[in-house]
Amino acid sequence: MIEYRSLRVALLGGGTVGSQVARLLLEHADELAARAGARIELTGIAVRDVDAKRDVDLPHELFTTDAESLILGADIVVELIGGLEPARTLVLQAINSGADVVTANKALLATHGPELFEAAEQVGAQLAYEAAVGGAIPIIRPLRDSMAGDTVDRILGIVNGTTNYILDRMDTTGDSLESALAAATALGYAEADPTADIEGYDAAQKAAILASLAFHTLVPVEQVHREGITGVTAAQVESARKAGYVVKLLAICERLRDPDTGDEAVSARVYPAMVDRAHPLAAVHGANNAVFVEASAAGDLMFYGAGAGGAETASAVLGDLVAVVRRHVAGGPGIAESTHAELPVLDIGQVTTRYAVTIEVLDQPGVLAAIAQIFAAHGVSVEQLEQTLSDDAGRATLVIGTHEARESSLADTVAALAADPVVDQVTSVLRVEGA
Amino acid sequence: MIEYRSLRVALLGGGTVGSQVARLLLEHADELAARAGARIELTGIAVRDVDAKRDVDLPHELFTTDAESLILGADIVVELIGGLEPARTLVLQAINSGADVVTANKALLATHGPELFEAAEQVGAQLAYEAAVGGAIPIIRPLRDSMAGDTVDRILGIVNGTTNYILDRMDTTGDSLESALAAATALGYAEADPTADIEGYDAAQKAAILASLAFHTLVPVEQVHREGITGVTAAQVESARKAGYVVKLLAICERLRDPDTGDEAVSARVYPAMVDRAHPLAAVHGANNAVFVEASAAGDLMFYGAGAGGAETASAVLGDLVAVVRRHVAGGPGIAESTHAELPVLDIGQVTTRYAVTIEVLDQPGVLAAIAQIFAAHGVSVEQLEQTLSDDAGRATLVIGTHEARESSLADTVAALAADPVVDQVTSVLRVEGA
Numbered sequence: 041m042i043e044y045r046s047l048r049v050a051l052l053g054g055g056t057v058g059s060q061v062a063r064l065l066l067e068h069a070d071e072l073a074a075r076a077g078a079r080i081e082l083t084g085i086a087v088r089d090v091d092a093k094r095d096v097d098l099p100h101e102l103f104t105t106d107a108e109s110l111i112l113g114a115d116i117v118v119e120l121i122g123g124l125e126p127a128r129t130l131v132l133q134a135i136n137s138g139a140d141v142v143t144a145n146k147a148l149l150a151t152h153g154p155e156l157f158e159a160a161e162q163v164g165a166q167l168a169y170e171a172a173v174g175g176a177i178p179i180i181r182p183l184r185d186s187m188a189g190d191t192v193d194r195i196l197g198i199v200n201g202t203t204n205y206i207l208d209r210m211d212t213t214g215d216s217l218e219s220a221l222a223a224a225t226a227l228g229y230a231e232a233d234p235t236a237d238i239e240g241y242d243a244a245q246k247a248a249i250l251a252s253l254a255f256h257t258l259v260p261v262e263q264v265h266r267e268g269i270t271g272v273t274a275a276q277v278e279s280a281r282k283a284g285y286v287v288k289l290l291a292i293c294e295r296l297r298d299p300d301t302g303d304e305a306v307s308a309r310v311y312p313a314m315v316d317r318a319h320p321l322a323a324v325h326g327a328n329n330a331v332f333v334e335a336s337a338a339g340d341l342m343f344y345g346a347g348a349g350g351a352e353t354a355s356a357v358l359g360d361l362v363a364v365v366r367r368h369v370a371g372g373p374g375i376a377e378s379t380h381a382e383l384p385v386l387d388i389g390q391v392t393t394r395y396a397v398t399i400e401v402l403d404q405p406g407v408l409a410a411i412a413q414i415f416a417a418h419g420v421s422v423e424q425l426e427q428t429l430s431d432d433a434g435r436a437t438l439v440i441g442t443h444e445a446r447e448s449s450l451a452d453t454v455a456a457l458a459a460d461p462v463v464d465q466v467t468s469v470l471r472v473e474g475a
Numbered sequence: 476m477i478e479y480r481s482l483r484v485a486l487l488g489g490g491t492v493g494s495q496v497a498r499l500l501l502e503h504a505d506e507l508a509a510r511a512g513a514r515i516e517l518t519g520i521a522v523r524d525v526d527a528k529r530d531v532d533l534p535h536e537l538f539t540t541d542a543e544s545l546i547l548g549a550d551i552v553v554e555l556i557g558g559l560e561p562a563r564t565l566v567l568q569a570i571n572s573g574a575d576v577v578t579a580n581k582a583l584l585a586t587h588g589p590e591l592f593e594a595a596e597q598v599g600a601q602l603a604y605e606a607a608v609g610g611a612i613p614i615i616r617p618l619r620d621s622m623a624g625d626t627v628d629r630i631l632g633i634v635n636g637t638t639n640y641i642l643d644r645m646d647t648t649g650d651s652l653e654s655a656l657a658a659a660t661a662l663g664y665a666e667a668d669p670t671a672d673i674e675g676y677d678a679a680q681k682a683a684i685l686a687s688l689a690f691h692t693l694v695p696v697e698q699v700h701r702e703g704i705t706g707v708t709a710a711q712v713e714s715a716r717k718a719g720y721v722v723k724l725l726a727i728c729e730r731l732r733d734p735d736t737g738d739e740a741v742s743a744r745v746y747p748a749m750v751d752r753a754h755p756l757a758a759v760h761g762a763n764n765a766v767f768v769e770a771s772a773a774g775d776l777m778f779y780g781a782g783a784g785g786a787e788t789a790s791a792v793l794g795d796l797v798a799v800v801r802r803h804v805a806g807g808p809g810i811a812e813s814t815h816a817e818l819p820v821l822d823i824g825q826v827t828t829r830y831a832v833t834i835e836v837l838d839q840p841g842v843l844a845a846i847a848q849i850f851a852a853h854g855v856s857v858e859q860l861e862q863t864l865s866d867d868a869g870r871a872t873l874v875i876g877t878h879e880a881r882e883s884s885l886a887d888t889v890a891a892l893a894a895d896p897v898v899d900q901v902t903s904v905l906r907v908e909g910a
Binding site: 060064068071072074075076077164170176177178180181182185186187188189190191256320323335336337338339340341342343344345346349351352354355356357358359360361362363366367370371372373374375376378380381 | 495499503506507509510511512599605611612613615616617620621622623624625626691755758770771772773774775776777778779780781784786787789790791792793794795796797798801802805806807808809810811813815816
């Protein structure tokens with residue numbers, strides 16, 4: 041039996057993920073020591089209430105409310121508190137006390153990433169965060185290391201399991217958003233307050249992290265355009281289905297040109313969009329996640345798996361922990377984040393994509409020409425126009441598919457349509473992605 | 476403009492991948508320097524014939540036939556010669572001269588992996604090989620780092636693009652193996668001598684590498700059971716299709732119990748198998764690759780993308796190169812391979828899986844009972860038995876689906892079936908995987 045040295049690991053947070061991490065650390069202590077080259081000694085779990093009920097039965101003496109003392113004696117700190125404070129302060133304390141850090145905290149990285157990366161680089165600390173995006177799906181290390189020599193052109197990510205469950209259910213059952221959300225809540229896929237998921241905040245944080253990695257550019261979450269799924273109707277999903285599309289909430293990170301200057305730039309945005317059913321992302325069902333990466337040399341790649349869950353996320357945390365221990369034992373500093381490119385992040389208005397616009401119009405001669413003229417006047421090129429049968433009230437429904445157009449031009453077009461007397465209402469505007 | 480230090484990189488091999496690596500290194504020199512923290516100075520490309528025609532136009536003065544001299548002055552050696560020798564000798568020379576090594580050589584790793592890992596560990600050299608499996612698909616680092624804290628239970632990999640193209644074409648067009656192979660050759664997906672692909676040698680090497688990583692156990696290619704696709708018939712593919720399955724050549728790495736001792740063990744094997752059309756691997760078309768990983772905590776993951784091609788494989792080589800340069804600059808040794816588990820590799824006869832057996836029998840009373848008795852006598856439990864209409868000659872076709880059974884028991888069953896007077900012939904035996 042090999043005698044391994046011990047590394048002292050402090051766990052901050054004893055929630056769903058934290059208790060699974062602690063359980064796996066204790067259950068697999070010998071195996072993890074052999075893999076990592078050192079015993080991972082769990083010195084304590086900092087929580088708000090040491091007597092709170094846990095998902096997992098863990099030794100009571102491990103729990104403490106004194107996170108700061110726990111950090112002081114640690115070689116490695118695993119931060120699973122979530123949210124911005126006290127997580128930010130504690131992670132900075134850990135780094136500055138000489139510890140390496142593993143975190144699953146997407147909000148923290150998306151908001152204070154630059155400060156944390158800078159602090160880690162100053163002292164040569166490792167800062168690992170595979171669990172922050174895509175739960176158990178390895179996506180951080182593939183982007184940071186395996187693809188470090190390639191040019192990532194675009195990432196389309198289904199990175200929020202709750203909204204994917206809801207949209208998938210709307211697609212397969214015809215449910216309204218409300219009843220699909222109710223089902224998600226009943227199954228534990230949605231939290232009591234689902235705002236962070238359904239309004240796209242969670243996905244926007246992940247988009248910021250993915251864009252930063254993919255484009256070697258710090259993209260703070262404030263620069264991620266965000267729209268949630270609360271505006272998605274059963275009629276939109278049904279209409280997309282009939283046209284061969286499925287509506288997905290996408291986190292999109294794109295390398296593109298500034299339309300005004302022609303300079304290289306990037307965009308990070310989150311919104312519900314129509315995806316062709318032949319696209320691999322269309323087959324991502326339920327609460328699963330997938331990240332589709334388009335790169336210059338590698339071509340199209342996809343990473344797929346469970347995006348959340350205590351054990352699943354704990355898997356990613358433990359992978360980071362073993363990798364960090366290996367490096368800690370071998371010696372040598374952490375590798376600093378690569379943020380040299382400093383590409384500008386485009387405003388949503390400057391981004392181009394394709395659109396499906398549904399409008400109700402008065403069914404009278406010359407209407408089609410008038411509508412087409414409105415699109416043309418704003419520089420939006422129509423690829424396809426379909427008129428459905430008119431109703432008894434003399435109204436017809438038009439579905440217009442555009443070529444790539446600038447977001448601001450499309451917005452102007454929609455405003456002009458809504459103001460035109462032949463238009464009864466603009467029923468739906470959805471972006472089309474993945475072509 | 477930051478002044479970076481230079482690292483001297485020697486490229487061994489100027490073929491399809493090597494010339495793409497050289498092209499990308501030269502085209503993206505500034506960007507790669509900024510990402511890696513050092514300029515990657517390509518000092519030369521060792522080839523057999525400096526005047527041979529290349530896919531890419533590269534400066535003639537880079538080429539040399541003197542690989543050994545090139546290695547001597549290098550900080551990092553990129554080995555893209557392929558095959559066992561002189562690749563093995565040159566990689567060992569590189570390691571022993573103090574260089575880090577990046578290789579895409581699956582044959583070398585699957586055969587001499589232990590020797591190379593040992594040599595690298597002795598001197599603290601980095602040895603990176605993301606490109607050896609799955610072309611551009613990041614799978615080595617995800618398994619080695621991101622999943623280092625989890626227990627991998629099974630890997631099902633489509634890791635050979637040529638055979639996936641052929642089987643996919645047989646499935647979609649009804650082609651025979653011969654005409655699907657001819658199509659693959661015409662499209663450049665199959666080489667003039669397709670033996671390494673269609674006989675499963677390429678997939679077996681990749682299975683050895685994946686199993687070694689996943690199970691922390693050195694699995695040499697000689698211990699990988701290997702069957703190619705040359706025995707797969709259009710009738711088998713058609714019959715599988717009708718039953719809701721697709722035939723895929725799978726590289727299977729499995730953690731299981733020795734059926735005799737109950738001890739923990741592993742299996743690595745390559746053969747064509749039936750996969751349920753609802754399984755994510757069934758949707759992997761053309762020459763694409765995918766690796767499906769089942770892990771205890773992470774659940775099911777899939778990694779998908781182009782499995783071959785010069786630029787695609789070069790992407791993985793460059794990712795490794797940037798990661799190796801970063802560590803070279805930061806300091807600290809390479810991380811040794813984790814091979815501590817030393818689990819026994821089971822013989823194919825000890826492995827259990829499910830089977831679909833097709834036999835032609837005399838259509839007479841008592842035959843079904845006789846057949847069922849043969850299965851039962853060998854301990855193979857029948858899950859499903861379907862008899863098709865008998866033909867004019869008084870023969871019927873039986874398709875028998877089994878529960879999980881031991882490979883040796885199934886072999887004995889098939890031998891007994893073939894010897895029984897009521898059996899005209901055993902038409903097809905295919906394993907069923909992925910359930």
